[in-house]
Amino acid sequence: MDITPETPWDSTPDISARIIAAISRVSSVLRAGMWEFATAEHLNPTQAEILQLLNDRTEGVRLSWLAAQLSVSAASASDSVTALVTKGLVRKARAPDDGRASALWLTDAGKQLVTRMGSALGFADDAAAALEAQVQGQLLVGLFKLIAQLQKSERFPTLRACLSCRYFEANKFPGQPTPHHCALVKAPLPITFLRIDCAEHQPSDAATERRNWEIFA
Ligand code: SF4
Known part of the structure; x- marks a missing residue:
């Protein structure tokens, strides 16, 4: 029986697969950093992500937009938002452009927490900056x-x-x-x-x- 030895590179995945694998690994590391920070602040990762998404938004954000960004249902996003409002990190009020709808903003405490979150994930920014x-x-x-x-x-x-x-x-x-x-x-x-x-x-x-x-x- 003829046996053709494999070259060392035969089993190397396509470059596209390795790009996605690399992004996925980086994403896991960032998620772990976020998880660590969120746990220390008594938040779950979704709540921490919502705070990040609300950062620098002066016009207020709709719940439906948040749910789309997080790829979760509106009901799930609503639960997380309610917890953040209770913690005093998010404010809910009438949307300026539609009196029947409500919108969300960070409170001052929420803004301070997002600043601390940025410092906690600074290791990734440092790596990119290097x-x-x-x-x-x-x-x-x-x-x-x-x-x-x-x-x-x-x-x-x-x-x-x-x-x-x-x-x-x-x-x-x-x-x-x-x-x-x-x-x-x-x-x-x-x-x-x-x-x-x-x-x-x-x-x-x-x-x-x-x-x-x-x-x-
Ligand atoms: S205002 Fe719009 S086009 Fe200008 S920098 Fe911001 S996102 Fe880009």
Whole structure:
């Protein structure tokens, strides 16, 4: 019987599989860090994530949006929010744009807790900051492109990212090294400056958002 010996690389998974495995491992480490912090603060991980999602949001957030971001049911998100309101970390009031609906904001205590949470997860930021500037830029662009692909399959929740913002002007200066533009600050927007979570973000219409992500991907 002929036996063909395997080369050492035959069993190496595709690069796409290894990218997802690497992201998954990084995500596990971050989740463990978040879990440790949340436990010390007598929160569950979902409550900690809600506090992060409410950070820097001046206009108030609807429960349905929170549930979509967390990929949980509205009832489950509601339970977590009720616990956070009871702890004095979240405030619930009428939505400014719809008197019949309610919206959520962080209280001062909630903001302080989110600041402490950022310090607790600072180890990950330090690791990313230790990479060469060029590698950081490439990684950011690669992750944006991966998100763009996931957006096409509608498996990624809406972000407050430049690509879904009505101030984002894709390819305003075609062919230029910095083709994109932010109409809010009236400045060119290099790809390495594109934001994933911008406090000034205003949602664009769905067609424009889809077109932006497709241009980018
Ligand atoms: S920087 Fe902020 S305001 Fe400007 S396009 Fe990006 S998300 Fe919108």
